[in-house]
Amino acid sequence: MRGLLFYIIGAVGLLTAEPATAQGGATLSGRVSKPTADSIHLRWHPQPLDYKEQTISARLSPKGDFQLQVPVTAPVLTELSYGDAETSVFLEPGDALQLKFKGEELNTSLKFQSADGAAHKAAANANNYLTEAENKFANNEGFQVLPENIELYEAPFISFLDYRRKQQLKEYKSAGGPEAFTSTFAAFAEAEINCLYANDRLTYPDLREQVVSTGSRLQLTPGFYDFTRDAAIVPGPENAPTSPEAQEFMLNYVHYQVRAEGKPLSDPGYYPACYQLAARTFKGAMRPIILGRVLLETFRFGHYDHATAMLADYAASAQAPPAWLALLRRDLEAHKEMAIGTPAPPLPLRTAEGDSLRLAVYRGRLVYVMFWDSRLPLSQRELPYLKEVVKQFAGKPIVFVSAAFDEGANKKLPAGTATAPSVEPAVVPAKARPKVRQSYDIETLPSFVLIAEDGTVLDPNPKRLSSRALLDDLKAAFGKAAAYRAVRLPKP
Incomplete structure (x- = not known):
């Protein structure tokens, strides 16, 4: 099924090309x-x-x-x-x-x-229906939100969703409806139809803003989100954990509801709030799935201390299979490097005078590091913006470190920048460059990292100097490490 994730609920044995003997296959x-x-x-x-x-x-x-x-x-x-x-x-x-x-x-x-014979007729019915439904709907661009239907205004877009769902339910009934299938597949098929509708409606405003160049966000009618208060929609079909559409809708609903309650993505408590809302909202087989997916997002985009506390609560209360918990623990460990809240990796630097420099000397200040190479055009493009950004934060507890990967870089800094008290021109020694690239996950130059006042990673991928949004992000970064630490976390 194109565009969907494919899941199995439960453990499977080791897969080989030889016939399996696992009972129940x-x-x-x-x-x-x-x-x-x-x-x-x-x-x-x-x-x-x-x-x-x-x-x-x-x-x-x-x-x-x-x-x-x-x-x-x-x-x-x-x-x-x-x-x-x-x-x-x-x-x-x-x-x-x-x-x-x-x-x-x-x-x-x-x-x-x-x-x-007739022993597996329901399974055959299910897959014949699934094939026909994919051909008529999933493989038909006219029934997809992208690329064209997203351009519709609210009323015609909802009409499109209503029409599509009506046609899908008609196809489902013409295939025999729930009587022709097992109860498990019937729950799955109905969840796919209803949650596709709900998810496309829920994500419509944000997706339309990203795709359609209108200059402003579409103004919705007051009742646009009323469907999320329908008990049949939320908490949704929790008897259909195999439904990718149900999983996607429930996860997107968590994000929508947390933002609606006043916590934007930039809030230090955003992911703990998502986890706690999901824990309150969902029950049964779907609960450990949605909680687990919130955890996976937290490992990648959230604070490390929050992730570890949430994982401990998950282990104690989610009633997830041991294999799921083991996977989550491995994933947390895999994303530990450069996670928000972890100590910034060692960064050996040499000043223009040849002295060694360590980031520890900047404790108490934000540190915005630009890794660059003056011989590269993309690095050269960022330099003119450095002086202006520094000027905006004159007198503030922040330092900008120019960590160059070539020896002659400091001579190419914009005039007046090298002597500004809040800029530190430095060079990454040649022998240290492979380790620094690995530790700071540097794939291309220039690359950037923002370090908090306490020496921990605050943003592993901040906006570059040429981005207009960087100024707002840096203004919001002062004291944010302490705000992360103050977030109330779930206790196992």
């Missing part, structure tokens, strides 16, 4: 007529919080036959691919399905049937 077998490739592939995410996919493959026989043994222990939405084509397949433990399609026409010719 599913079987896909079939024939490809007029084959155009020699293998068929099935892939999915092993758990809702894992970005990595698992894949199993099968080679076609000379006649085009194949068989895939899928070691699933819980309902799973997978992606079947053949050549350049791909389509979604919904599997439950014990399913045995036969499928057939023409080699060049996977999406339009694919048909499912039970491999064991």
